[in-house]
Amino acid sequence: MDAYVALEGGHVVEARGRAPGTATGELVFTTAYTGYEESLTDPSYEEQILTFAYPLIGNYGVRSERFESDRVHPRAAVTREMTDDVAEWLTEEGVPAVDHIDTRDLVTDIREEGAMACGIAVGDDVTPEDALAELADCVPMSDHTDIGAQVSVDEPVVHNADSDGATVALVDCGAKRSIVDSLVERDATVHVLPYDATADDVAEIDPELLFISNGPGDPENFDAAVDLVDSYVGEVPIAGICLGQQIVARALGGTTEKMDFGHRGVNQPVRDEASGRVVMTTQNHGYTVADAPEALEVSQINVNDGTPEGLDSDDLDIITRQYHPEANPGPHDSLSFFDDVLGMTASKRTIVAD
Numbered sequence: 461m462d463a464y465v466a467l468e469g470g471h472v473v474e475a476r477g478r479a480p481g482t483a484t485g486e487l488v489f490t491t492a493y494t495g496y497e498e499s500l501t502d503p504s505y506e507e508q509i510l511t512f513a514y515p516l517i518g519n520y521g522v523r524s525e526r527f528e529s530d531r532v533h534p535r536a537a538v539t540r541e542m543t544d545d546v547a548e549w550l551t552e553e554g555v556p557a558v559d560h561i562d563t564r565d566l567v568t569d570i571r572e573e574g575a576m577a578c579g580i581a582v583g584d585d586v587t588p589e590d591a592l593a594e595l596a597d598c599v600p601m602s603d604h605t606d607i608g609a610q611v612s613v614d615e616p617v618v619h620n621a622d623s624d625g626a627t628v629a630l631v632d633c634g635a636k637r638s639i640v641d642s643l644v645e646r647d648a649t650v651h652v653l654p655y656d657a658t659a660d661d662v663a664e665i666d667p668e669l670l671f672i673s674n675g676p677g678d679p680e681n682f683d684a685a686v687d688l689v690d691s692y693v694g695e696v697p698i699a700g701i702c703l704g705q706q707i708v709a710r711a712l713g714g715t716t717e718k719m720d721f722g723h724r725g726v727n728q729p730v731r732d733e734a735s736g737r738v739v740m741t742t743q744n745h746g747y748t749v750a751d752a753p754e755a756l757e758v759s760q761i762n763v764n765d766g767t768p769e770g771l772d773s774d775d776l777d778i779i780t781r782q783y784h785p786e787a788n789p790g791p792h793d794s795l796s797f798f799d800d801v802l803g804m805t806a807s808k809r810t811i812v813a814d
């Protein structure tokens with residue numbers, strides 16, 4: 461199969477086709493050396509083309525137990541060497557894929573130029589012009605104004621309904637499955653709500669914790685969730701992961717901005733400001749909180765570039781993280797986040813009981 465990758469500016473790179481089709485999207489890279497199944501099924505990659513910096517993708521097969529959602533989300537995958545297992549999976553999913561491309565060059569370009577528009581064409585008779593035609597159709601990430609609708613549940617779904625643990629309202633802006641699993645493992649009943657759930661929808665559940673999930677695209681395109689958080693600040697404990705942190709920050713008057721090439725990988729160092737302890741984290745984001753709201757303390761920062769990784773308020777019962785504490789495929793340094801956020805519900809229960 462022929463394959464061409466057209467980069468912003470019009471440079472076209474030839475590759476080997478591994479799964480046929482055409483696609484356009486924002487080209488980003490991950491440095492993760494494990495977790496290709498988790499990355500490829502992470503809804504946060506919607507509308508992006510994912511380049512793997514690690515040179516061999518697929519060396520331990522493909523197992524659905526490791527999936528983070530029920531489909532592949534990146535528009536296409538770019539690798540140095542892709543095993544047949546992964547190529548067959550992406551072919552079944554209808555997601556174009558290439559290998560035999562110098563991903564060191566590509567990653568260097570993205571680091572220097574920033575995440576960029578990309579077009580891909582893979583198939584028996586494709587030409588460089590086909591990839592350029594895809595590139596011409598690329599829409600900037602911030603123009604995907606209703607991207608939440610592409611990844612969220614349509615109707616509420618309840619997990620672990622019979623538990624007498626904490627009741628959590630999880631706003632699904634593209635939630636990874638392991639976030640639900642991490643809450644259920646700790647006995648929570650999790651009501652997964654659409655990304656545009658209203659304050660009334662949440663009131664019907666009367667949750668002990670409002671949890672805003674990760675998700676794709678620009679946090680400025682999630683106004684419904686921002687309004688929702690605004691309605692519940694100080695009323696119900698609030699937690700957020702990744703996009704969830706960005707949404708909570710916006711709701712309290714903070715701002716977000718696009719990063720040059722973002723953080724995507726499984727060894728991003730994060731320092732907790734109170735303890736000085738550094739943990740390794742898994743990350744996937746292209747935006748960051750620029751100005752943190754005054755009401756929240758920047759409790760954790762990224763050691764590499766100083767960007768906010770944790771926003772907390774004891775008074776308001778808010779804990780958010782820019783990285784992914786649910787951590788599939790790992791590292792597992794931050795799993796205690798789920799105990800901490802559910803701990804906020806325990807404190808509420810104690811107050812109510814007193």
Ligand SMILES: NC(=O)CC[C@H](N)C(=O)O
Pocket residue numbers: 504673674675676677678679701702703704744745746747748
């Ligand atoms: N994983 C996420 O939630 C990503 C958040 C947001 N889409 C970003 O790229 O910054």
